[in-house]
Amino acid sequence: MSNPLAAGSLDGKRVLVTGSSRGIGADTVGYFAEAGASVVINYRNKEARAAKIANAIRENGGQALIVGADLTDPESVQAMFDRVNAELGGLDVLVLNASGGMESGMGDDYAMTLNRDAQVNVLKGALALLEPGSRVVFVTSHQAHFIRTTPTMPEYEPVARSKRAGEDALRAMLPELDAAGIEFVVVSGDMIEGTITATLLERMNPGAIGSRRESAGKLYNVSEFAAEVASAAIDPIPANHTRYVGDISDFDQSEE
Numbered sequence: 719m720s721n722p723l724a725a726g727s728l729d730g731k732r733v734l735v736t737g738s739s740r741g742i743g744a745d746t747v748g749y750f751a752e753a754g755a756s757v758v759i760n761y762r763n764k765e766a767r768a769a770k771i772a773n774a775i776r777e778n779g780g781q782a783l784i785v786g787a788d789l790t791d792p793e794s795v796q797a798m799f800d801r802v803n804a805e806l807g808g809l810d811v812l813v814l815n816a817s818g819g820m821e822s823g824m825g826d827d828y829a830m831t832l833n834r835d836a837q838v839n840v841l842k843g844a845l846a847l848l849e850p851g852s853r854v855v856f857v858t859s860h861q862a863h864f865i866r867t868t869p870t871m872p873e874y875e876p877v878a879r880s881k882r883a884g885e886d887a888l889r890a891m892l893p894e895l896d897a898a899g900i901e902f903v904v905v906s907g908d909m910i911e912g913t914i915t916a917t918l919l920e921r922m923n924p925g926a927i928g929s930r931r932e933s934a935g936k937l938y939n940v941s942e943f944a945a946e947v948a949s950a951a952i953d954p955i956p957a958n959h960t961r962y963v964g965d966i967s968d969f970d971q972s973e974e
């Protein structure tokens with residue numbers, strides 16, 4: 719997948735992508751850096767992987783900072799923003815990409831803690847760094863976005879409900895964001911081929927990926943979906959603040 723952002727189009731811009739040490743976040747941060755932005759790669763505990771991504775960006779002439787922070791730990795989040803402020807003086811784009819809830823041994827409420835409470839806390843913490851004209855992008859799945867109207871796989875349901883709760887809580891901040899001149903867009907995609915989550919769900923529901931691919935006509939891969947997330951940071955924002963990636967005709971849109 720080629721970079722949807724033109725070279726130099728983000729010169730001077732500062733972008734933080736949460737959970738960018740792997741998967742969709744890692745590819746997204748790569749597109750921003752190639753377009754000239756100074757990027758902040760956030761990771762939870764995979765420092766070596768984050769450092770590898772940052773080194774590759776620097777070798778290509780880009781600018782990257784890696785900052786470890788467990789987003790469910792408010793002190794760790796504050797320390798991340800203090801560092802970003804000290805190094806970059808602010809942010810032009812914040813991508814809320816990090817997500818989870820299917821990890822084992824994390825406690826029953828972990829999905830809500832990460833996908834709702836931590837997202838709100840991260841955005842609140844970022845407000846001091848986001849200037850008028852900046853943009854926040856929240857990444858989610860169709861299975862989560864439409865969970866109130868369209869059932870999903872039982873193993874994914876707690877994650878879907880928590881991600882939708884997070885999306886709702888962020889949308890509730892729209893008046894405050896508007897007043898501060900900060901734009902907000904949700905990017906929603908179907909199952910993404912090649913991700914750990916999709917692979918896990920396929921293992922528990924054999925045929926799940928094939929049947930979604932057949933129904934949707936096409937499933938995006940990591941680099942294709944990351945290109946949509948990166949584009950969402952600069953493209954005009956749809957009236958309902960939602961950028962749907964791929965076909966949504968199988969999902970009940972009565973609440974859209």
Ligand SMILES: NC(=O)c1ccc[n+]([C@@H]2O[C@H](COP(=O)([O-])OP(=O)(O)OC[C@H]3O[C@@H](n4cnc5c(N)ncnc54)[C@H](OP(=O)(O)O)[C@@H]3O)[C@@H](O)[C@H]2O)c1
Pocket residue numbers: 736737738739740741742743760761762763764765787788789790814815816817818832857858859860881906907908909910911913914915916
């Ligand atoms: N996978 C799909 O099929 C799919 C479909 C549609 C939408 N999406 C959305 O796309 C986004 C990225 O998905 P993905 O599949 O690429 O995710 P992933 O491979 O599970 O990566 C998650 C990222 O989040 C980080 N992370 C997890 N818990 C964290 C915490 N407590 N604090 C800080 N960082 C944390 C991880 O860091 P470490 O590596 O350090 O643990 C990793 O960088 C998510 O919002 C997801 O809902 C995914």
